[in-house]
Amino acid sequence: GNAPGNDMRFYWERVEASRNFANKVWNASRFIQMNLPEENIDLSKKPENLTDADKWILSKVNTLAKDVTENLDKFELGIATDKIYNFIWEEFCDWYIEMVKPRLYNDNDDTKQAALWTLKKVLIDSLKLLHPYMPFVTEEIFCTIQEEEESIMISAWPEYSEENTFAKEEAAVETIKEAVRSIRNIRSEMNVAPSKKAKVFVVSEDAAVCEIFEKGNVFFATLGYASEVIIQSDKTGIEDDAVSVVIPKATIYMPFAELVDIAKEKERLAKEVTRLEKELARVNGMLSNPNFVSKAPEKKINEEKEKKVKYEQMLFAVEERINYLTYKK
CATH class of the missing domain: 1.10.730.10 (Isoleucyl-tRNA Synthetase; Domain 1)
Known part of the structure; x- marks a missing residue:
């Protein structure tokens, strides 16, 4: 600046x-x-x-x-x-x-x-x-x-209009963008070429999240290098060695573990656990600090509480995935 x-x-x-x-x-x-x-x-x-x-x-x-x-x-x-x-x-x-x-x-x-x-x-x-x-x-x-x-x-200068404010749709597309970024990151880590298409499973028990991916199926498949997008509420039909990424309220699975060994996938998930634990420690530290709770705006406190819930859910899902890979037959 x-x-x-x-x-x-x-x-x-x-x-x-x-x-x-x-x-x-x-x-x-x-x-x-x-x-x-x-x-x-x-x-x-x-x-x-x-x-x-x-x-x-x-x-x-x-x-x-x-x-x-x-x-x-x-x-x-x-x-x-x-x-x-x-x-x-x-x-x-x-x-x-x-x-x-x-x-x-x-x-x-x-x-x-x-x-x-x-x-x-x-x-x-x-x-x-x-x-x-x-x-x-x-x-x-x-x-x-x-x-x-x-x-x-x-020409007329653009003016703000309530008619063109779509908060729900903004949140929906941001969810898909986060999934796309996660897919691209993991593919990059594994050196998977963009030309290599793979089936993508979106697993979520939240009906609203499933609907988001159903409606955005076409561009999600394009941006996520997917040969096919399958949206479901459980892990039925997903291969044991599928690579996974966790986003809030959903887990993305991609069955191309033949491109990377299981040990590397577990190592990546372990790093994700470390990251989430640090985020949780930070949030818990803020929420347990009397000065923060007494002086911070209510909106800020609620935001941190929401982050805590989100990180706990993501951490649980990642740890569950590690346990599955560790003890799978």
């Missing part, structure tokens, strides 16, 4: 990072434009069949508009820049665009138009928020991808 009013040291790395970001925005915009139909998509007519992924990104850009506007009103230009950068690079490009590709490539998918509408809507809102920082690139893309407004410079 740099304090307002101070000179900023020149770094080529920053120039290169900015160039890479401009390329990211440009390439994402080209991808969207290539997939848009010849007839114009009217952004004033929101589709009725938006998926959880669509609502998730709409909710994210809606919150971004509110946060960035507040930051700019307070002249917090650097903070606003970081939020826009992170949203476009990570949430929009790295996650949402990858989520919707299976729908874009499937003409029989009845949610394809909803995906295209959402892509255009979120891109245009993002360009408007980015415009004060990157005026020329955003103006060029804006005038190419839409016909409703003459110039981004005189």
